[in-house]
Amino acid sequence: MAAPEERDLTQEQTEKLLQFQDLTGIESMDQCRHTLEQHNWNIEAAVQDRLNEQEGVPSVFNPPPSRPLQVNTADHRIYSYVVSRPQPRGLLGWGYYLIMLPFRFTYYTILDIFRFALRFIRPDPRSRVTDPVGDIVSFMHSFEEKYGRAHPVFYQGTYSQALNDAKRELRFLLVYLHGDDHQDSDEFCRNTLCAPEVISLINSRMLFWACSTNKPEGYRVSQALRENTYPFLAMIMLKDRRMTVVGRLEGLIQPDDLINQLTFIMDANQTYLVSERLEREERNQTQVLRQQQDEAYLASLRADQEKERKKREERERTRRKEEEVKQQKLAEERRRRNLQEEKERKLECLPPEPSPDDPESVKIIFKLPNDSRVERRFHFSQSLTVIHDFLFSLKESPEKFQIEANFPRRVLPCVPSEEWPNPPTLQEAGLSHTEVLFVQDLTDE
Numbered sequence: 001m002a003a004p005e006e007r008d009l010t011q012e013q014t015e016k017l018l019q020f021q022d023l024t025g026i027e028s029m030d031q032c033r034h035t036l037e038q039h040n041w042n043i044e045a046a047v048q049d050r051l052n053e054q055e056g057v058p059s060v061f062n063p064p065p066s067r068p069l070q071v072n073t074a075d076h077r078i079y080s081y082v083v084s085r086p087q088p089r090g091l092l093g094w095g096y097y098l099i100m101l102p103f104r105f106t107y108y109t110i111l112d113i114f115r116f117a118l119r120f121i122r123p124d125p126r127s128r129v130t131d132p133v134g135d136i137v138s139f140m141h142s143f144e145e146k147y148g149r150a151h152p153v154f155y156q157g158t159y160s161q162a163l164n165d166a167k168r169e170l171r172f173l174l175v176y177l178h179g180d181d182h183q184d185s186d187e188f189c190r191n192t193l194c195a196p197e198v199i200s201l202i203n204s205r206m207l208f209w210a211c212s213t214n215k216p217e218g219y220r221v222s223q224a225l226r227e228n229t230y231p232f233l234a235m236i237m238l239k240d241r242r243m244t245v246v247g248r249l250e251g252l253i254q255p256d257d258l259i260n261q262l263t264f265i266m267d268a269n270q271t272y273l274v275s276e277r278l279e280r281e282e283r284n285q286t287q288v289l290r291q292q293q294d295e296a297y298l299a300s301l302r303a304d305q306e307k308e309r310k311k312r313e314e315r316e317r318t319r320r321k322e323e324e325v326k327q328q329k330l331a332e333e334r335r336r337r338n339l340q341e342e343k344e345r346k347l348e349c350l351p352p353e354p355s356p357d358d359p360e361s362v363k364i365i366f367k368l369p370n371d372s373r374v375e376r377r378f379h380f381s382q383s384l385t386v387i388h389d390f391l392f393s394l395k396e397s398p399e400k401f402q403i404e405a406n407f408p409r410r411v412l413p414c415v416p417s418e419e420w421p422n423p424p425t426l427q428e429a430g431l432s433h434t435e436v437l438f439v440q441d442l443t444d445e
């Protein structure tokens with residue numbers, strides 16, 4: 001079904017299309033392609049936007065309607081935990097806050113205007129992702145240089161790869177977006193993220209993916225998750241066969257609080273992973289059973305095919321043997337018919353037998369191989385070939401034979417040969433008026 005829709009796509013776009021369909025569970029390939037095209041084929045942003053839509057958050061390409069958002073009560077809303085900055089305390093604190101408020105407001109206003117204007121002059125370089133793995137490795141090195149090597153194990157791959165591994169391994173995926181310019185990022189990384197108890201929990205219970213939003217890969221994920229403030233953490237897992245954000249933690253959260261929130265999110269959603277594991281095991285068992293059945297069927301099919309092949313070969317051998325016997329019989333019949341026709345022709349061509357009173361006649365008695373005797377007269381002037389033709393025309397004579405004289409013992413050259421191209425006459429062969437010649441059977445030689 002997907003082939004006609006992917007006809008005009010590149011190989012990379014086709015792979016993203018199939019991956020997006022697998023991650024979101026959308027059956028319509030047209031809808032998957034439309035969503036990816038809206039996000040400029042940014043699969044992470046497209047996946048997260050789709051997940052947010054399922055959670056009740058409107059898509060960036062579908063603004064919310066004028067009436068309040070209708071949420072299905074059967075769906076579970078995303079768990080969100082935001083830590084607000086502490087309010088000023090005392091007269092001195094409020095005085096400092098009110099004095100700095102105009103300066104802070106002016107600074108951020110001018111900075112936002114400058115960034116907005118800069119977009120028209122020079123596009124944001126973060127919007128072009130060229131080396132996502134390099135972005136991750138660069139952030140890891142800068143993190144270790146600033147906060148040390150005691151930290152949760154970073155996932156060394158792209159956001160998309162982390163999603164795929166979390167889905168395949170049925171594990172929670174904790175995403176951390178680092179805001180370099182935010183005032184709480186240093187304290188969170190140093191005191192919370194690098195706390196031993198936090199490191200132990202993250203390393204033992206989940207995959208951990210992190211990147212700076214100043215990097216193109218981090219910026220792309222930021223556009224997908226749409227965080228409100230920093231530090232920002234998102235818990236993602238396979239829920240109802242889709243990778244879903246099940247928790248968002250924003251603000252400067254303390255180690256104990258972070259552990260409690262992460263544990264709460266995992267406990268609240270653990271049943272989905274257990275259910276998915278059971279479904280996978282059932283699917284695997286079904287697949288193994290089906291594979292075993294297929295193998296047994298193929299083995300039986302091969303055995304039946306082998307039996308049928310042997311039967312065909314046996315039938316073919318029998319048919320060929322019968323055909324050979326039939327052809328041999330036909331050949332034998334043709335040979336005998338030709339032989340009989342040749343005997344009749346030779347008989348018709350024989351010269352008439354001389355009379356006994358003819359002084360030039362020769363009386364010859366032939367002794368045949370079957371011990372029978374045949375007598376006939378020939379003329380001295382006739383060739384020995386006539387004797388051969390006469391014997392050949394007899395029904396009792398063999399197909400191949402030679403004629404032998406006894407005194408002296410010799411073979412008469414009755415048929416043309418290299419030595420006797422023209423066989424001699426009876427007189428030239430030295431035959432007397434009365435002779436006894438022996439017919440020697442040469443059929444089997």
